[in-house]
Amino acid sequence: MISADLIRFTLSSARAHRLRSGLTALGIGIGVTAVVLLTSIGEGLQQYLLREFTQFGTNIISVSPGKASTFGGSMAASFNSTRPLSLGDAEALSRVPFVTHSVGTVQGNAEVEGNGRSRRTMVSGTGPYMPRVWLFAVALGEFLPADEESAPRPFVVLGSKVRDELFGTANPLGERIRVGGSRFRVIGVMESKGTVLGFDMDDAVYIPVLRAFELFNKDGLVDISVLYEESASAEEVVAGIRRMMITRHGGEDFTITTQQQMLDVLGSVLNIVTIAVAGLGGISLLVGGVGIFTIMTIAVRERTSEIGLLRSLGAVRRDVRDIFLGESIMLAALGGVGGVIFGGLIVETTKILVPALPLSYSIPFAIAAETVAILIGLLAGVLPARKAANLDPVDALRTE
Amino acid sequence: MIKLEGLCRDFQVGDQVVHALDHIDLLIRQSEYVSIMGPSGSGKSTLLNILGLLDSPSAGNYWLDDISTASMNDDELASIRQKKIGFVFQSFHLVPRMNAMENIELPMVLAGVLPADRRDKVAAALERVGLTKRADHRPDQLSGGERQRVAIARAIVMQPMILLADEPTGNLDSQSGKEIVDLMEELNNQGLTLIVVTHDPAIGNRAQRMVRMEDGRIKTDIQ
Numbered sequence: 058m059i060s061a062d063l064i065r066f067t068l069s070s071a072r073a074h075r076l077r078s079g080l081t082a083l084g085i086g087i088g089v090t091a092v093v094l095l096t097s098i099g100e101g102l103q104q105y106l107l108r109e110f111t112q113f114g115t116n117i118i119s120v121s122p123g124k125a126s127t128f129g130g131s132m133a134a135s136f137n138s139t140r141p142l143s144l145g146d147a148e149a150l151s152r153v154p155f156v157t158h159s160v161g162t163v164q165g166n167a168e169v170e171g172n173g174r175s176r177r178t179m180v181s182g183t184g185p186y187m188p189r190v191w192l193f194a195v196a197l198g199e200f201l202p203a204d205e206e207s208a209p210r211p212f213v214v215l216g217s218k219v220r221d222e223l224f225g226t227a228n229p230l231g232e233r234i235r236v237g238g239s240r241f242r243v244i245g246v247m248e249s250k251g252t253v254l255g256f257d258m259d260d261a262v263y264i265p266v267l268r269a270f271e272l273f274n275k276d277g278l279v280d281i282s283v284l285y286e287e288s289a290s291a292e293e294v295v296a297g298i299r300r301m302m303i304t305r306h307g308g309e310d311f312t313i314t315t316q317q318q319m320l321d322v323l324g325s326v327l328n329i330v331t332i333a334v335a336g337l338g339g340i341s342l343l344v345g346g347v348g349i350f351t352i353m354t355i356a357v358r359e360r361t362s363e364i365g366l367l368r369s370l371g372a373v374r375r376d377v378r379d380i381f382l383g384e385s386i387m388l389a390a391l392g393g394v395g396g397v398i399f400g401g402l403i404v405e406t407t408k409i410l411v412p413a414l415p416l417s418y419s420i421p422f423a424i425a426a427e428t429v430a431i432l433i434g435l436l437a438g439v440l441p442a443r444k445a446a447n448l449d450p451v452d453a454l455r456t457e
Numbered sequence: 458m459i460k461l462e463g464l465c466r467d468f469q470v471g472d473q474v475v476h477a478l479d480h481i482d483l484l485i486r487q488s489e490y491v492s493i494m495g496p497s498g499s500g501k502s503t504l505l506n507i508l509g510l511l512d513s514p515s516a517g518n519y520w521l522d523d524i525s526t527a528s529m530n531d532d533e534l535a536s537i538r539q540k541k542i543g544f545v546f547q548s549f550h551l552v553p554r555m556n557a558m559e560n561i562e563l564p565m566v567l568a569g570v571l572p573a574d575r576r577d578k579v580a581a582a583l584e585r586v587g588l589t590k591r592a593d594h595r596p597d598q599l600s601g602g603e604r605q606r607v608a609i610a611r612a613i614v615m616q617p618m619i620l621l622a623d624e625p626t627g628n629l630d631s632q633s634g635k636e637i638v639d640l641m642e643e644l645n646n647q648g649l650t651l652i653v654v655t656h657d658p659a660i661g662n663r664a665q666r667m668v669r670m671e672d673g674r675i676k677t678d679i680q
Binding site: 058059061062066069070072073362363365366367368369370371372373374376450451454457 | 506509511512531532535536538539540544546548550552553554555559563564566567568569571572611615
């Protein structure tokens with residue numbers, strides 16, 4: 058039997074019971090739809106988070122105060138002292154090999170008053186190279202000047218939302234505003250960056266670090282972000298930073314996190330979520346497989362005399378097995394294709410109707426779901442097909 | 458040529474052994490027209506199944522064209538059924554979802570004949586049984602006689618040597634039954650070996666050779 062004929066034969070027997078075949082395939086189809094939908098949500102979430110993280114660029118290493126590891130008893134903890142990260146540390150890190158820029162930041166909330174209005178917003182004390190490191194450009198005016206970090210003038214750069222709220226469409230450059238009661242002069246406005254992980258980058262103002270220390274009465278940075286050359290390996294840069302910091306602090310009282318580490322952890326967590334969710338969809342696929350098994354068992358019983366006839370016409374057991382196995386696989390495959398298409402339609406429609414939902418139709422998962430559907434069809438068909446193949450032709454012919 | 462020697466077929470029914478065929482010796486030459494008659498349970502259908510290689514004997518030998526079938530495996534038996542033997546059944550055994558043409562095509566489909574090579578042979582078989590105009594009718598759109606004609610066309614489309622008919626007129630009225638027998642006799646005249654199992658003397662008596670069976674044995678064999 059040539060394969061084109063085998064396909065035609067199985068299609069004709071599936072067509073003979075349209076409703077039944079349709080419902081059986083639907084069982085698999087629903088399973089595949091579920092897998093496609095759930096994995097689309099998983100993939101969408103993953104891509105959303107990756108996008109959020111990588112919009113800062115990928116060759117960033119972050120140094121934060123304190124060692125993120127567990128020490129022995131409470132006694133040991135009390136002896137463990139953490140030196141704050143200073144502006145000097147940030148400056149020193151910019152001299153580590155391959156490092157191009159470093160930015161120390163400190164953050165807080167304060168009242169910003171200007172143009173007769175006021176707004177409580179995030180105040181970020183930051184360095185002159187922040188736009189370079191965070192890939193965050195200035196839309197208007199300029200950023201904090203580079204040459205006066207040790208004795209900075211009271212300049213402020215506004216986030217685009219703060220600018221809109223305080224000044225509307227008026228030009229804010231050169232205007233004097235109050236940040237936490239102190240007077241600052243507006244020298245720039247950042248472009249709009251939107252929210253990053255729920256954090257509104259536009260609803261913030263940026264002032265020199267030392268001014269922020271004064272404002273918040275703090276003496277340590279919360280984070281030093283280091284931008285390094287793309288050609289350099291992260292390990293090498295990390296080693297350089299560690300050496301420099303240990304020299305300066307006399308011990309490892311800081312934590313170094315590379316962007317890649319963050320992405321890896323995030324990625325592995327999300328992969329587990331996606332796989333778990335695909336497994337849930339897989340359960341409905343399994344139920345569909347039981348449906349196919351049931352229908353194929355019934356089909357073998359109903360078509361016993363046809364099996365006898367085929368044997369009398371020269372079909373070997375293998376042919377009979379292939380016919381029923383083929384039918385089972387075909388039902389599963391067609392149901393699967395339906396599920397892949399239907400799931401895709403739902404995903405695309407939802408993306409149009411609710412653009413905020415992070416959905417992403419994953420073609421590898423769709424292919425995987427279809428493959429699993431076909432495998433389930435194969436497994437569900439094995440027993441009925443074997444039963445059909447092993448029927449005695451004389452007995453089969455006698456059955457009406 | 459068919460040659461049976463000491464052929465037995467036993468069935469186990471409960472704890473009893475039934476001798477459906479009990480030491481049958483039979484020689485049927487190419488192009489013979491043989492009817493096998495006898496009461497039900499006489500073993501005539503069992504004999505036909507063994508002749509058609511659908512069933513194997515418990516003992517004895519069966520030579521088909523001087524080849525012993527005893528040592529053949531399932532695939533070889535199927536291959537011989539495909540090439541040398543055509544079956545006609547009492548209940549036609551047409552595939553209900555396929556039209557006449559597709560039913561006739563089925564043996565070639567199973568044999569792996571390419572579609573292009575099938576068309577002419579199906580057309581010829583359809584013409585041979587006079588159903589060219591009914592090619593695209595499904596079995597439920599055909600009369601009993603027409604269905605049996607489709608079955609005969611299917612049986613001869615692979616150009617077998619032997620046609621085995623098991624009560625071919627059993628489900629037909631006498632007129633279409635007669636037409637079916639006429640058709641099979643025509644095929645026999647063209648060289649096809651025809652073996653008809655029937656309990657209807659009117660059909661059986663038309664054969665050149667009449668084998669009468671009783672209790673698994675050949676009682677009479679009238680040439």
